[in-house]
Amino acid sequence: MSRTAILAMAVLVTVAGCAKGEEPQTAAAPSSTAGQQVVKTPTGTAEGPACTLERFGGAAFDLKSATVGFSQSEKEANPFRIAETKSIKDEAAKVGITNLKVTNAQSQFSKQITDVEQLIAQGAKLLVIAPLNSDGWEPVLQQAAAKKVPIITVDRKINAKACTDYLTFIGSDFYEQGKRAADKMIEAVGGKGKVAILLGAPGNNVTTERTNGFKDRVKEKAPGITISFEQTGEFAREKGQQVTEQLIQSNPDINGIYAENDEMALGAVTALKGAGKQPGDIKIVSIDGTRSAVQAIVDGWLHSVIESNPRFGPLAFETAAKFLGGEGIAEKVIISDREYDQANAKDSLGEAY
CATH class of the missing domain: 3.40.50.2300 (Response regulator)
Structure with a gap:
């Protein structure tokens, strides 16, 4: 050729x-x-x-x-x-x-x-x-x-x-994605409050870098935010729902949820609906850019989504x-x-x- x-x-x-x-x-x-x-x-x-x-x-x-x-x-x-x-x-x-x-x-x-x-x-x-x-x-x-x-x-x-x-x-650039997600979370909660992280699956660089980027940015720009809960949702919707149900029980005063992909974020929305929460009660920022997640922004359940094309x-x-x-x-x-x-x-x- x-x-x-x-x-x-x-x-x-x-x-x-x-x-x-x-x-x-x-x-x-x-x-x-x-x-x-x-x-x-x-x-x-x-x-x-x-x-x-x-x-x-x-x-x-x-x-x-x-x-x-x-x-x-x-x-x-x-x-x-x-x-x-x-x-x-x-x-x-x-x-x-x-x-x-x-x-x-x-x-x-x-x-x-x-x-x-x-x-x-x-x-x-x-x-x-x-x-x-x-x-x-x-x-x-x-x-x-x-x-x-x-x-x-x-x-x-x-x-x-x-x-x-x-x-x-x-x-x-997954580290940059985490930083950008942190900027949106800081914006959503006004730079203070308790935030949870729904971690992606362990054993790959995406989870590590999205976590580190988010934490580093929060530490740098918003010392008033406390990361009070971290647990893997394995990048899966069902697992994201289960973990969020546990989160609501253990941290009823949580202000924001950072989900390291949209599927976990949508699972979190299901859990929040089941707990009687209203759109915007808990600010959710996620990463991916799926149509369902973008629709959830329109509906008020998600604050923002960082794309991963x-x-x-x-x-x-x-x-x-x-x-x-x-x-x-x-x-x-x-x-x-x-x-x-x-x-x-x-x-x-x-x-x-």
Whole structure:
């Protein structure tokens, strides 16, 4: 496949940080591009050279005819996962990939490892992985390295070395998401009161960074806020409801709830309704940007939502095309996320997923 033909597959989103010495940094996502991922403006100094095909090893191949594997981590009851998988499938079809194999680990990490090992055994030339956990990928990485199979991780990182163990990570700045959520919570409770955190699933960088970003920002800007309750809701609606029911019993005077994803936030809303609470009695800030959560802002139950855009298909395959065409790829491709609140939720509902 010629370089020209490969690059012709590129979509409208521009990959930042592809040249040596560049790394993504802050830029606002305009509302007109809310449905697609917008890469942050490159600036600053990256750690080490960008990853090229020559540096990674292996040979270029025809992406359209190659076997490409996508490993989904979680059950697709979560709108984020539904939108993520749809984006991968839709973009693969759009750019002419004829042999896309999709697996779903059903929220079981051992199954995800087996799924990816089987994709490698089936001859996958490129792997796009949405990791359930950040650790425990050594068996897969060793097998992929032996066959020089580039791995693009999306939405969660794996704890390994870019351009050696995997190609690159594409996703949000989760620490920044936590900080932005804290700003909205500080606004909602007037900088004082008791706040609870519904933690995401343990064992991945998303939970850790969203928690640290939130806590650091609260400590910096709002010493009048006390984080009085923390418990994992495992990124699940039912679990979020259960934990919030416990929260209401143990902390009846809670002022705000920071949910590290929308599903837990919506579970919290169900619990609050069951306890006879009214919209706005307890301020809720969450992260994701699902349509149901944005509707909950319109209805008054959520104060605001920080987006975490799941539409990775265009950017993942554009990144692969650039890599195969000889361009350097940064170890992190960080996207810019919007936010929803009372000022824009109603008009932006159609742009949520």
